[in-house]
Amino acid sequence: MFKKAAVLVASCGAMLSGCGTDLENENQEIVSNLVEAGFPASDIMEADGLVYVGRDAHVTLEASREMLQAGQETQEQYRTTNLVSSSKTKICINPTSAFNSYSRLSQGLDLAIQNYNQRGLSFTMARGPTTGCSANIAARTMSGTGGSAGFPSGGNPYSAINIGTGLQSYSVDVNEHVITHELGHAIGFRHSDYYNRSISCGGSATNEGSAGVGAIHISGTPTTATVGGSIMNSCFRSTETGEFTSSDITALNALY
Template identity: 55%
Template sequence: MFKQAAVLAVTGVALLVGCGGMDPQMENEEIISNLIEAGYPAEDIHVINEAVFVSGDGHVTLQASREMIQAPPGSAEHYRSTNLVGPQVTKICIDSSAAFNSYSNMSQGLDLAIGNYNALGLRFTFARGPTTGCSATITAGISIIRPDENWADFPSYGLPGGSINMIPALNDQPLDINEHIITHELGHTLGLRHTDYFDRSISCPPGPYSGVEGDEGVGVIHIPGTPTTAVWNGSVMNACPHIDNTGEFTSVDITALNILYGPSATQSCPNVNVAAYQGQTGAQIRCTCSSGGGGPVWGTNLYTDDSNICTAAVHAGVMTTSGGAVVLEVQPAQSIFIGTTRNGVTTSSYGAWPGSFRFIGAQVPQPPPLCSSFNIMSYRGQNGSSIRCNCPTVSLGASVWGTDLYTDDSDVCAAAVHAGAIPSTGGQLAVTLQPGQSSYLSTTRNGITTLSYGYWGGSFSISP
């Protein structure tokens, strides 16, 4: 049996362990830095054909690496990564390439793997595409970046990893092995880690795959209710496959998936204290609302972390007043929050606050609020902060003092025309808060003559 396992390790773990705007080199450097911070040993991180892999078969994108170092507190909640699939995902479609489909065992193995997941009654289903109604799509293809190993992407942005990639040699293995390995790789796209991450010699023969992958509590998190140990053939998520694998989930696999993705696995949004996550930028929280709520909300797109989640979700356009599931992402402190009216909800403005959140998922685009709705003087002291706002047709006779730097009681829209940021017909612009000046100069530009003035306690500048 051991000899057969060793053959699989050569020809195909090779079959299994081989899963997985910025300058590519800089991007990879950040990914590697994030992975090391997430507890992965440096020797377990490899750059292959300009792509970064961990644990053999885990392909890690920049976003996925950033999410890995943002573990929610108290979630030392078989093992998973920090990255999980959000509740907005209800149907995951798997589109297989023509090359993938040409391998009969692989193609059948994919169908059997899909059946494994759908038999559990999770809060999402898998469907083989192309089809309609997909809230996420995974591509099944032939491994090109790593022609000797199978691999998969980890989740990011609350969506499952975007691909699983198989080597042609997999097709030469029994159908059960194809089912097993494809089920395993799909597990990675859902955020599952190797069950024997702490000692891969449990499933792997001596060699490069039998080491340790990372530290628990950071890049790998224990799923409550499952064993903290691993045994030979104890999980489809063990690092290495064996010739006697059936391709079916074990009881601990089923427990782990139901804890993470069972119908009742998502917490209630009113019970979530987002402020407790301050400092964990990028951490994602999945929760449900029974209705649109009615509590106070401050901000637009970015909301103060004491805002009512359900009300904010309606305002953001990710949920209706009848309720539903949402994914919110922790964001850092902001110097200003802008109130607007959207989808029947009016939020409030606020100054500096130590924590914020935004929603993951499709949101209704909205124009920025009118510049005339802001009292710029009330934001004094928040120098460097910007307010995005909109001007309709501009009154060229409105009062403006200064040139390039304007007194904070000046008419913003007239100042924007004077600065050349918008035409007199109006448009969108950014107002950046600046400190007071000892004097303000008068000039004539773009049909507007500004006034001069001496010392004033606050200023602003304008940009498109």
């Protein structure tokens, strides 16, 4: 995810190549699968040995393979081919001690969990440590003012969200927004403006991937993205409220 204020800042750090033959071979297959699934090579990047699409969505090898097994559909909101299984009824979000040391990140996490629990979905979220979890997501820190996550795989949500410590200087609402956004990726949501990031980020038009496998339109939601129209927009503003929009709620209800 990016922020959109006076200056746009990328969420992911400097790109580093992976180390070791096994990792290199695995990442090469992930990239190949993503290209076959319709993502342009220019939007696929490797950072710290991990492969990302859309600047903040980590893709595992298993998830990239699953993307090739589904059909195609075009057109906002968008989801990945991979979703969380209905057997996952309690998703626990487990912040690290470093995460908890940032007061606004910590408050933002509580509010993001509340966002999902207010919707009466097929799962609830709970802040860990706690018991009875059918799935777990770690909440970790990273540098910068954005965040990163990944897509579901094997019926499980992505295993971690990473939130920039620079968000401590933003409002609690902005922290709520970014964390809700990254949890959205973890349960299967693509960016609402994936086809033209300039809608929320400004600058030149950038398409994260063709409207095919891995970018499935959710019935009942708009077919065009607008600034402030979704918590899943690629970039965020310093004025975000942290709340779901009506189209976000429609999308959540449609999937879960």
